[in-house]
Amino acid sequence: MKVTELAKEFGTTPDTVRYYTRLKLLNPTRSENGYKYYPPIEISKLKFILSARQLGFSVSDIQHIVDEASLGKAACPLVRSLIKERLAETEKQFQAMLALRKNMKDALAQWEVKEDKAPTSTMVCHLIDSFEPTEENGGSHE
């Protein structure tokens, strides 16, 4: 399989396949003309990479996992440990987004009923300057 064929097969882009190949996560063979050809084993590796990405592993994580596996060791303990880390991070970001979303919605609601005001030397936009986060958010950092 060639790059574009492979990408289409898995609903990703040629650039993504090339990117993984640059990082040596994929190791296609070369045909006479210089084109990359992906044999079945590389195809299954791509499938693996895409699955792992969907589960929140970083590309760097995947490299570590593949390295481990290429030594013949079971990567499972590493995989379990990594996903705990990533899940914790995701949870943090998730909470942050939850708060952000609420702030944005509140702001939108507050602003719908406020009139426009021209800027002054000390105020760029009174909407933003006057926005008050509500109870749950806006508390200082904890």
Place this chain on the structure above:
Amino acid sequence: MKVTELAKEFGTTPDTVRYYTRLKLLNPTRSENGYKYYPPIEISKLKFILSARQLGFSVSDIQHIVDEASLGKAACPLVRSLIKERLAETEKQFQAMLALRKNMKDALAQWEVKEDKAPTSTMVCHLIDSFEPTEENGGSHE
């Protein structure tokens, strides 16, 4: 106020203040020795920028808002329109994270009870290869 003082005042970093200054969002004066000094008006601009960032505006958005305001026009319509866009984007990302988080949690649960397995030529890690997303997630793209 000097860079570090200013950063501390608002709980941000000197690098962030320098970054905004590079982009000319802030325009400090220079003292004899070449140091940047931020007069009160620049201090209030920084406050504005940080508030806007907290509301999900991009730095580029803020530049547009500031540009508009510097022409003497009310930036309010632009601000209302931008936050709608940003909120829509945030909502999308939020839903994506929600799904990701669920997948990660499900994977973690599935994996706690599975044994380790050495890799084979066609399988890097059976945990990841065998993961099945549950109902709500995993549906094809819609």
Place this chain on the structure above:
DNA sequence: CTTGACCTGTGTCTTACACACAGGTCTAAA
């Protein structure tokens, strides 16, 4: 006069690709 804490600009690094570009290669039609 030296130490140490601050400041300066500039440049590089991060993530996970997307996109551009100049040029090589293949297929099929004219």
Place this chain on the structure above:
DNA sequence: TTTAGACCTGTGTGTAAGACACAGGTCAAG
């Protein structure tokens, strides 16, 4: 046979919002 178009190649750059590094200037205190 030529040629158009659709593919491929590598390499280089751009993205967001800073973080970090580095070489060197500045300043107050001892």
